[in-house]
Amino acid sequence: MENLFIPNPKEAESIQILREVAAQFERPVLLFSGGKDSITLVRLAQKAFFPAKIPFPLLHVDTGHNFPETIEFRDNLVKELGLELIVRNVQDSIDQGKVREERGRYASRNTLQTTTLLDAIEEFKFDACIGGARRDEEKARAKERVFSVRDDFGQWDEKNQRPELFDMLNGKIHVGQNVRCFPISNWTELDVWEYIRTENIAIPSIYFAHKREVFFRDGMIWTANEHVFREAHEEVVEKMVRFRTVGDMTCTAAVLSEAVSLDDVVSEIRLSTISERGARIDDKRSEAAMETRKKVGYF
Amino acid sequence: MDIQGRKLIKIATAGSVDDGKSTLIGRLLYDTNSLTTDKIEAIERNSKQRGYDYLDFSLATDGLVAEREQGITIDVAHIYFNTDKTNFIVADTPGHVEYTRNMVTGASTSQVAVILIDARKGVIEQTYRHFFISNLLRISHVVVAINKMDLVDYSEDVFLKIKSDFDALVEKSNFHEDQITFIPVSALKGENVTRKSEHMPWYVGNTLLDHLEILEPEDLQERSVARFPVQYVIRPKTEAYHDFRGFSGKLHGHSLKVGDEVTVLPSGNKSKIKSIEFFDQKLEWVAAGASVTITLEDEVDCSRGDMIVRAGEEPKSEKAISATLCQVNSKALKVGGKYILQHGVNRVLAKVDQIESRIHTDFSGGEEADQLRLNDIGRVHFRLSKPIHFDSYETSKSNGAFILIDEGTYDTVSVGFIN
Known part of the structure; x- marks a missing residue:
């Protein structure tokens, strides 16, 4: 069995999903936070489309409270791979009066990101947003689909999800709808770290x-x-x-x-x-x- | 091999309400140290809140708010755990009314089915259905976990009676005996789940976990012919790769080699594999399951939805197909209905020509039907707008299955297994 290439099943699945995204949608975007999961997605996307460039831009929804190390890393990665990066700021949503800053002990801009993200989806008419969410992260995510259809308001209707059979992905949507795509749904945290180590991927x-x-x-x-x-x-x-x-x-x-x-x-x-x-x-x-x-x- | 050099085993669990399926999975997670401190704390807190005097592991898997309120599972949940040797993915499918849809969905991505039986109740109608679906989807291996043995005094007679009732079902199926394994367990007490039970010395087999660990993905993998459905055509149009035209996709069924003579469908054009590429590697020979990019010696017409196969191994190409169908949407399928048929990555239009029968999921045959409702399984004839290039599901799972998409809502409404 010399020279037989045996694939890593999770990596092969993720690449298959990324190619489906590129093929089924007109304006996909990869949501990039600078975290290890989105960095892994970028590597998988490189692999999916090599020797061509990644055929979609990255979108970073910046809360303004990111670690400077992450931002520096992001800018370097984009430059090195020649990617297109779009940044939209939560601060702008606050200044426009669309969201109100939380106050007090547990104040966070995390939930405010949603408004900025939905505005960006509308501004660029994105029909597919690729995210690095994994099903092992949290129990509600354990039921998330690989292609998760959202309505005009970005809402997730968990009781009305399309069943996903075999590896056939149904990305058909109506105008105004968009799909959240999760290529590393089946990876665990350990999988991601092992992959980063095996592939020697740079991280913040x-x-x-x-x-x-x-x-x-x-x-x-x-x-x-x-x-x-x-x-x-x-x-x-x-x-x-x-x-x-x-x-x-x-x-x-x-x-x-x-x-x-x-x-x-x-x-x-x-x-x-x-x-x-x-x-x-x-x-x-x-x-x-x-x-x-x-x-x-x-x- | 999986990312960490472990083998990957995908399991679908099937059981009826209250037979302890969530408890069994929770127990597997707990005993393999896959539950983290904060998750165990959450389980303890919740169990206490509800006034239980034991740890309710089912809370480890019941995800959505509605489910926690009602104490039932309403959708397929995916659960991950590993041992030193093996990574497991469990598709946990709930056991109530929408059962068929959920189990078909969970089983479609799994190699192994674990069917739970309550030792006090024995083989019931639900068991027939779980096994019928395992048979329909051609699951490679079935484990029958006879649970709640603690409540029947760990009786061997009870175990043997259930086994013999189940064997009667196996005879009606396409399974061979060696594809089915029976294990007596108590999920609540942890007997024969990961630890050998002292209460059942008459059982000499493996614990559930040991059994799942000795399965080999290679043995569970389908062996058929190579099918390479083209997902995406890669044309970099850069200086360095000016003439590069690569066909990317995921290979199914069999390996492919550089130099293999191939046929491109639907054009029927012949060529040879010039290179097989994976990122910056050039490969000579790739195993099934690989997501790669293939280039051909000749300039042939090939785009998304087309299929590359080895010359002489061409699939059938027809505009009329018959299939066993499972309805997975509340909108019924009727004669004359038009749908988008997605076969792998290829889409054509399909019209329901005839509904031959609705099939009973207890192996007792079928009946006449003029429509298929949610959770119904039936035999259906279709006419297609263009031919598809298919094998029977029996010969090739990947090239013998399809989904139907509703033209109005775009929902996935059925899954079909081509006869």
Whole structure:
């Protein structure tokens, strides 16, 4: 059986899905957050269309509270691969009076992203938004389709989803509808990390352990800076930490870590007993937090 | 091999209401350390809130708010766990009214079906249906997990009686005996799930997890002929790749090699495989399941929806087909109805010519019908606007299945298995 190429089934499936997106839709876009999942999507898209360029742009919905390391990484990646990047800012939605900034202890711009995203979809007439969501992240996501149809308001109707049979994807939609496409639906967090290691994919530095000014609240580690609300008694300390996701600073908690290389990170994830979303403050708001946000158009 | 060098096994679980399916999956997750601290805490909190004196693992899998309120599962949920050797994907399909649709959906992407039977109830009508669907979809391997053995005093007689009732069904199916494995378990108590039960010394087989781990994806994979449906044509139009014209798609059924003589359908043009490319690698020989890009020696007409096959192994090309159909939408399928038929990545228009019968899912034959409603399975004849290039589902799963899309709503309304 010399030279027989045996595919990695999850990678092959993701590439198949990305090609379906490119073939079935007129104006797809890849939602890029600078996080490891969207970085993995970019690599898969490179593989799907090589030697041609990725046939869709990237869209970053910037909350203005991103880690600077993520933004720097994003700009480098786009330059290196010659991709088209569209950035839309939550700050603009706030300035236009479309959304109101949250106040107080748990203030975050995370939920405000939805409005900015829906506006961008309308502005560019995107009919397919490719996202890096995975079904293992959260129980409402476990029921998400690979092609998930949204109405004009971006809403997800979980009881009325199209069944997906074999690998046949039905992306037929009416004007005004759009589809959220999730090529790495079947990957786990460990799959993503293993893939990044195997493929030697560059990721933002905040995924690795570094010294950072932080404070502790509700058993979680928060970044201490001007974007994150902090009470006077909440003491700032310097710790070796890393991030497991790189969302908005106001809703992304750090974990104590000594992992400075991909090998370290992978072994840490393997042993880890806290799930990734356990470090997402936005999900702690209520048990149904994710499902509620999805219904109104969140990713 | 999967990303982490582990093998990948895809499982569909089937069971009726209250037979402990969610508990079984929760138990598998718990015992393989796949539940994280925060998830276990959430389960403890929820179990306590509801006044249970045990951990309710079913809460690990019941996802949507409506489901938690009603304590039922209403849609296919995907669950992931792994051991050192194997990555598992479980399609958990709920066991109530919309059962057929959900199980067909879950089973379509799975190699193995785990059918649960409540030891106190034995083989019931639902069991017939679960097994019928496993048979219809040609699932490679079936595990019959006889659950709640703790409630029948771990009785071997109960186990043997259920096994013999089930064997009677196997005789009516296309399965061979060695494709079916029976395991007595107690999901609640964790007996024979991942740990060998001390209460059932008469059972000498593997635990459920051990059994699932010894399955080999290669043995579960279909062996037929190579089918390469073209998804997307790659034309970089750059300086370096000025003349590059690659056909990308996912290979099914059999391997392909550089130099293979091929036929492109529907044109029937012949050529040879010039190269098989995967990102920056040039491959000589690729196994089924690979998403690759193929270039051909000759300039032949080939675009999305076309199919590349080895010369001499051409599929059937016809404008009239008959299929076993499962209706997966609440809008009924009627004679004269027009649909978009999606066969792999190819779409044609289809008209329902005749509904031959509605098939009973208990292996008792069929009856006349003028329409197929949600969850009905029937035999249907279609006329197509253009020929499709197909095999029977029996010969090739990937090239023998299709979906029907409603022309008005664009919903996926049926799945068909070509006869």
